[in-house]
Amino acid sequence: MKSICIPVSALLNKVLEMTDENMVDVKLTLVDQMEDRGVNYPAFLHFEAYTEDGTVYDYECIDLSCHLY
Numbered sequence: 001m002k003s004i005c006i007p008v009s010a011l012l013n014k015v016l017e018m019t020d021e022n023m024v025d026v027k028l029t030l031v032d033q034m035e036d037r038g039v040n041y042p043a044f045l046h047f048e049a050y051t052e053d054g055t056v057y058d059y060e061c062i063d064l065s066c067h068l069y
Contacts, residue, residue, distance in 0.1 A: 006045060006062050010062045014062060031045075044061040047061065
């Protein structure tokens with residue numbers, strides 16, 4: 001199983017943003033670090049949130065500043 005390390009402040013900001021917009025559920029997707037054509041892209045955590053009626057909103061991502069374990 002993978003685990004991730006992100007700044008608490010970044011996570012809190014994302015949660016507060018979703019709470020302020022009345023989201024009820026959130027889907028978290030971990031995208032691994034990758035290299036494409038010699039360019040290294042860091043891993044990131046993507047947020048997709050849902051309203052009570054099932055409407056989906058993209059809350060973009062938090063780049064991982066620490067390591068994948």
